[in-house]
Amino acid sequence: MSAAAGDKPIRLAVFSTPEHLPIVRAAVERICELIGFDAEHVTRVVLSVDEAMTNIIRHAYDGAGDRQIDVELAAVGEQGCQRLRIRIRDYGRPVDPNTIRPRDLSDLRPGGLGVHIMSECMDTVEYKQAEGGGTMLTMVKRLPPADGGSAG
Amino acid sequence: MSPPSPDSPVREIRWVDQTAVVHVVGDVDLSRSTEFQQSLLALMDRKPERIVVDLAGVEYMDSSGVASLVKLLSRSRKAGAQLSLVGLGERVRSIFEITRLDTVFDIFATIEEAMA
Numbered sequence: 001m002s003a004a005a006g007d008k009p010i011r012l013a014v015f016s017t018p019e020h021l022p023i024v025r026a027a028v029e030r031i032c033e034l035i036g037f038d039a040e041h042v043t044r045v046v047l048s049v050d051e052a053m054t055n056i057i058r059h060a061y062d063g064a065g066d067r068q069i070d071v072e073l074a075a076v077g078e079q080g081c082q083r084l085r086i087r088i089r090d091y092g093r094p095v096d097p098n099t100i101r102p103r104d105l106s107d108l109r110p111g112g113l114g115v116h117i118m119s120e121c122m123d124t125v126e127y128k129q130a131e132g133g134g135t136m137l138t139m140v141k142r143l144p145p146a147d148g149g150s151a152g
Numbered sequence: 153m154s155p156p157s158p159d160s161p162v163r164e165i166r167w168v169d170q171t172a173v174v175h176v177v178g179d180v181d182l183s184r185s186t187e188f189q190q191s192l193l194a195l196m197d198r199k200p201e202r203i204v205v206d207l208a209g210v211e212y213m214d215s216s217g218v219a220s221l222v223k224l225l226s227r228s229r230k231a232g233a234q235l236s237l238v239g240l241g242e243r244v245r246s247i248f249e250i251t252r253l254d255t256v257f258d259i260f261a262t263i264e265e266a267m268a
Contacts, residue, residue, distance in 0.1 A: 018181065018182040018183030019183055021181055021182060021183060022179060022181070022183075025212070039242070040242075040246070043242070043243050043246050044246070044250070047214065047246070047247060047250070050181065050214050051214060051215055054181070054182045054214060054215070054216060057182065058182075113215035113218060113219065113251050114215050116250075116251065117215060117247070117250055117251065120250050121250060
């Protein structure tokens, strides 16, 4: 991680209320900028975190606004192959990781786009049942080389 | 038709004959998508022939906001109305591209182009 962003993981604990989403988005945006992501990649990472948290609020917590969501952001890897690792943990109803998959986009209907967005925008997306209950989502995004690289 | 809820990102609806020009302002995420969808779908009560949704005032939109527009698109198609989106900033355009919905919606740079 850049000197400006520090070397230690950044941890946020927020409530499962939609009112906290803009705060988390702002924090993720700033951290991505400090690490060195360009504007297009910042947008994609922020969107992925937002969609993950929206899914937790809606599905793991059934809309309850007083439950906890933990977000951890860490720069990992050596210079030249740095990655941003994001862990998002909830304590709600466990979700079978095998049932979470992007839907067919040719089917024009509202909803179900969040998992597609995360898969499209991040390099890896992994769900695991967390120890002690709930679900741990880990997403990783590589920092593109300084000489450019397409958004993906 | 009742005016948009104060909590809705739909700030103003201007009618020109049977065309509704809808101005949306602020972030459209989970905290406001319910009001957003209600405001949009309420438009259909007046049986518009054309709807132009101006997103120039929107900094951020998530999939719940996009889902509301997909629902409006579905309703407007069934009613034979034309739906256009205008004024998409880079961030908002990104989510339409990521979800491939930029090829489904009619997207224009300005209201004037959409009305031409």
